Amino acid sequence: MTTRPILIIPDHQLRTTSAPVGKIDSEIRKLVEDMFETMYDAPGIGLAAIQVGVQKRVITIDVAREGEDKKPIALINPEIIAASDETSVYSEGCLSIPDYYEEVERPARVAVRFQDLDGAVREVEAEGLFATCVQHEIDHLNGVLFIDHISKLKRDRVIKKFTKAARHTAAI
Numbered sequence: 001m002t003t004r005p006i007l008i009i010p011d012h013q014l015r016t017t018s019a020p021v022g023k024i025d026s027e028i029r030k031l032v033e034d035m036f037e038t039m040y041d042a043p044g045i046g047l048a049a050i051q052v053g054v055q056k057r058v059i060t061i062d063v064a065r066e067g068e069d070k071k072p073i074a075l076i077n078p079e080i081i082a083a084s085d086e087t088s089v090y091s092e093g094c095l096s097i098p099d100y101y102e103e104v105e106r107p108a109r110v111a112v113r114f115q116d117l118d119g120a121v122r123e124v125e126a127e128g129l130f131a132t133c134v135q136h137e138i139d140h141l142n143g144v145l146f147i148d149h150i151s152k153l154k155r156d157r158v159i160k161k162f163t164k165a166a167r168h169t170a171a172i
């Protein structure tokens with residue numbers, strides 16, 4: 001397993017739509033292993049393949065709390081097939097927007113269809129933090145970031161800050 005570098009905004013790749021995975025081969029398995037390694041190392045509770053520069057519909061999640069056993073779940077080609085009217089608000093962050101947190105309102109429960117690493121089609125009912133996380137990660141596959149769900153004023157401010165920081169990095 002290898003950790004891979006995580007893309008940070010304003011990297012344009014984060015705004016692209018990821019392609020469906022066809023055959024789940026050794027390349028995809030290696031990608032998933034590396035994504036878990038990268039996610040745990042960060043540390044984070046979710047990661048989308050595009051965050052490590054791979055434009056494929058693959059996400060990894062582990063919402064186990066500290067001290068609990070790990071509960072890694074890899075979702076290939078995930079899609080939301082139902083969402084509750086009831087919403088919940090979480091303070092979200094993103095490994096591609098380091099050290100920035102803002103409250104986001106999303107459906108409290110979602111049903112997600114996906115393929116597991118054996119290619120089997122599965123469905124899971126998500127609620128609580130898992131529901132928020134899976135929606136956040138599926139957004140990444142469509143080029144959407146959690147800051148797209150906050151006010152334009154706040155979004156413009158954070159994008160400006162990271163664009164400035166990227167310019168400074170490039171200048172060194």
Ligand code: NI
Nearest residue numbers: 093094095096
């Ligand atoms: Ni994210």
